[in-house]
Amino acid sequence: MSKQAFQDSYPAEFSHCYGCGRDNPHGLQLKSYWHLSADKEHTIAHFTPKPYHTGGVPDNAYGGLIASLLDCHGTASAAAAAYKAQGRDMGTAPILRFVTASLSVDFLRPTPMENKLTILGEVIQLEGRKATVKLSLSTNDQLCATGTMIAVALK
Numbered sequence: 001m002s003k004q005a006f007q008d009s010y011p012a013e014f015s016h017c018y019g020c021g022r023d024n025p026h027g028l029q030l031k032s033y034w035h036l037s038a039d040k041e042h043t044i045a046h047f048t049p050k051p052y053h054t055g056g057v058p059d060n061a062y063g064g065l066i067a068s069l070l071d072c073h074g075t076a077s078a079a080a081a082a083y084k085a086q087g088r089d090m091g092t093a094p095i096l097r098f099v100t101a102s103l104s105v106d107f108l109r110p111t112p113m114e115n116k117l118t119i120l121g122e123v124i125q126l127e128g129r130k131a132t133v134k135l136s137l138s139t140n141d142q143l144c145a146t147g148t149m150i151a152v153a154l155k
């Protein structure tokens with residue numbers, strides 16, 4: 001299985017996303033990978049917040065940051081799952097690129113900033129151009145946020 005980050009397979013024109021573009025020096029530059037756990041095949045990404053990613057409450061992360069991390073991990077997971085379903089390596093032509101059609105986030109508890117965050121994704125349905133992705137964000141073994149995304153492949 002490739003250890004290349006999903007986002008590093010994106011063609012140059014898709015490499016400037018604020019959340020995950022490798023060519024956006026002002027962005028979060030999130031990197032997502034396949035992650036095999038005992039029972040399921042997930043996708044995984046990590047992110048360590050900087051002090052300026054805080055929200056209104058000191059030492060806790062800004063909710064928009066959390067949504068951004070789920071957003072980019074979700075669309076990357078959708079693309080990876082779609083390539084896999086077609087038996088193709090990511091980045092091969094024709095390019096499959098997903099955007100967010102809908103994203104809901106439940107903020108379960110404040111997200112502390114001092115540790116690495118773990119973002120997990122699971123593509124639970126792929127149908128036509130549409131992928132449904134379950135997402136979570138945790139730190140210190142505590143689940144802080146969950147999300148559900150509908151991602152749609154660009155025509």
Ligand SMILES: CCCCCCCC(=O)SCCNC(=O)CCNC(=O)[C@H](O)C(C)(C)COP(=O)(O)OP(=O)(O)OC[C@H]1O[C@@H](n2cnc3c(N)ncnc32)[C@H](O)[C@@H]1OP(=O)(O)O
Binds near residue numbers: 071075099129
């Ligand atoms: C690309 C680089 C990777 C980085 C991405 C990072 C994540 C992002 O931030 S992406 C930016 C934010 N998202 C956007 O700007 C998307 C804006 N919206 C759009 O462009 C369009 O509405 C788009 C592409 C989602 C869908 O439009 P279109 O291509 O015409 O598809 P359409 O035929 O309407 O829908 C396709 C399927 O998706 C479903 N769908 C579309 N929108 C939704 C929605 N909001 N909720 C649920 N289902 C939806 C439709 O019902 C349809 O399903 P089915 O095939 O079962 O009938």
